[in-house]
Amino acid sequence: MNRILAIRIFAPVAFLVLLIAGWQGAIEVFDIPPFLLPTPAAVWAALGRYANALWKESLYTLGTTLAGFGFAVAFGLGLGLLIGASRTLYSGIYPLMIGFNAIPKVAVVPILALWFGTGEIPAIVTAFLISFFPIVVNVATGLATIEPEMEDVLRALGGSKLDIMRKVGIPRALPYFFASLKVAITLAFVGSVIAESIASNHGIGHLMLQAQAQFVIPLVYACLVVLAVQGILMYAVMAVIERRMTGWAHRSGFATG
Amino acid sequence: MSFVALEDVRFAYGGTGAPAVDRLTMKIDRGAFAAVVGPSGCGKSTLMKLATGLQFPQGGAVLLGGEPVDRPVKIAGMAFQAPTLLAWRTTRENILLPLEIVQPHRRRMRRNRAEYRARADALLASVGLAGAGDKYPWELSGGMQMRAALCRALIHEPELLMLDEPFGALDAFTREELWCVIRDLHAQRRMTVVLVTHDLREAVFLADTIFVMSARPGRIVATHQNTLPRPRELDVTFTPGFSATVQDLRSHIVRARP
Missing domain, CATH: 3.40.50.300 (P-loop containing nucleotide triphosphate hydrolases)
Structure with missing residues (x-):
């Protein structure tokens, strides 16, 4: 057990150190100028120097991201249950959703800005749009893969469609749902940051754009680091929720989480 | 008739x-x-349906x-080759599932929980699974899962028990043990049993x-x-x-x- 714990803690740290060393090494070997790729130390310094702005803007981004993600969870769960339960809705809506999902959300942001003006709404909506799809797909898949025998058992008892959903379908879809949250939360960050960098005066996306315009390259990278850390933290939160809710589905020795 | x-x-x-x-x-x-x-x-399975x-x-x-x-x-209970137990329920909860669907048990379930638990445990004991009620399906062997699936098919005391190749996935020894379980259940309860199988010795x-x-x-x-x-x-x-x-x-x- 201790050995496994050690691996879980030290392996990521070791790989992070390797990454930073590689980064520094590449700069020295290929003689990369700092305005293309600043050194890890410079980025670290920028993290310290602009800590206030980074803190404020990242909280703003976190807010819009979580708001969009929240809508995505509610909507995705509802739609997923609906199309997972009905073959008609499934065949009707699914192709539309795939088409919709294929649209680059960058292209949608200007339209959103046109409708809602600049500010947090386009960011929330973009985060929502980009992150609900995996939730819908996973929930629908969980429902659609009920064993037919299990359905027969309940139907032969006079169970209704709703009974089958409540007793088998929904519990069965939950691991799929919680797994999709981990994907969706990271996508939601992508959505909100894209929108902020196009149609907002706040948030990490906006800060990054400003830093780039003013040629403060270490700050651009510092923004990326902050985003990555936020992404990891939120992912971890989702993973904990997943384990709490559907521990029964995680028994294999393969990597989970 | x-x-x-x-x-x-x-x-x-x-x-x-x-x-x-x-x-x-x-x-x-x-x-x-x-x-x-x-x-x-x-068309044996069609016959069952x-x-x-x-x-x-x-x-x-x-x-x-x-x-x-x-x-x-x-009035039918069913069991299949795959035990199809629900992984998120304990064995006892799996067995009680039909009673959460079928009336009048569905109405009585919440208030008479203890009585139903006792009933499930008695049934488990009768197929040689005494004390396994709190285990999850994945903690049981294939043969034990099948026994639990039989319990689930029987808990609401069906007049008709339909078995679709129930022992097809089990090893020969376990299969013969379960033959005896089914034989004894039928002898006790006298329900009508339809067993679909391709094992002639079993039949x-x-x-x-x-x-x-x-x-x-x-x-x-x-x-x-x-x-x-x-x-x-x-x-x-x-x-x-x-x-x-x-x-x-x-x-x-x-x-x-x-």
């Missing part, structure tokens, strides 16, 4: 195309143990207890009446009244009479194959 009766039944999936069963006629008495054997793909009202015939009639079957019947050991089905479209090509006396012990499977019956059925099936 027969309890389960199929009269000249025809059924094709989707309503058109090659029928899965055609001119299928069989009668099973109340409390009898019937086995249905036949080459693979002969027709008898329990999960599918309806396009021709002929299906009667259960003298009534035409026009909706899923509520001869357990059943009173053995129906041999043809290849698709399935119909009954031979009916064998099993005269082996009850109670039967596993030793009987090594007697010449037993082997002769198995041989006889086997020849029917060889002829029934396409």
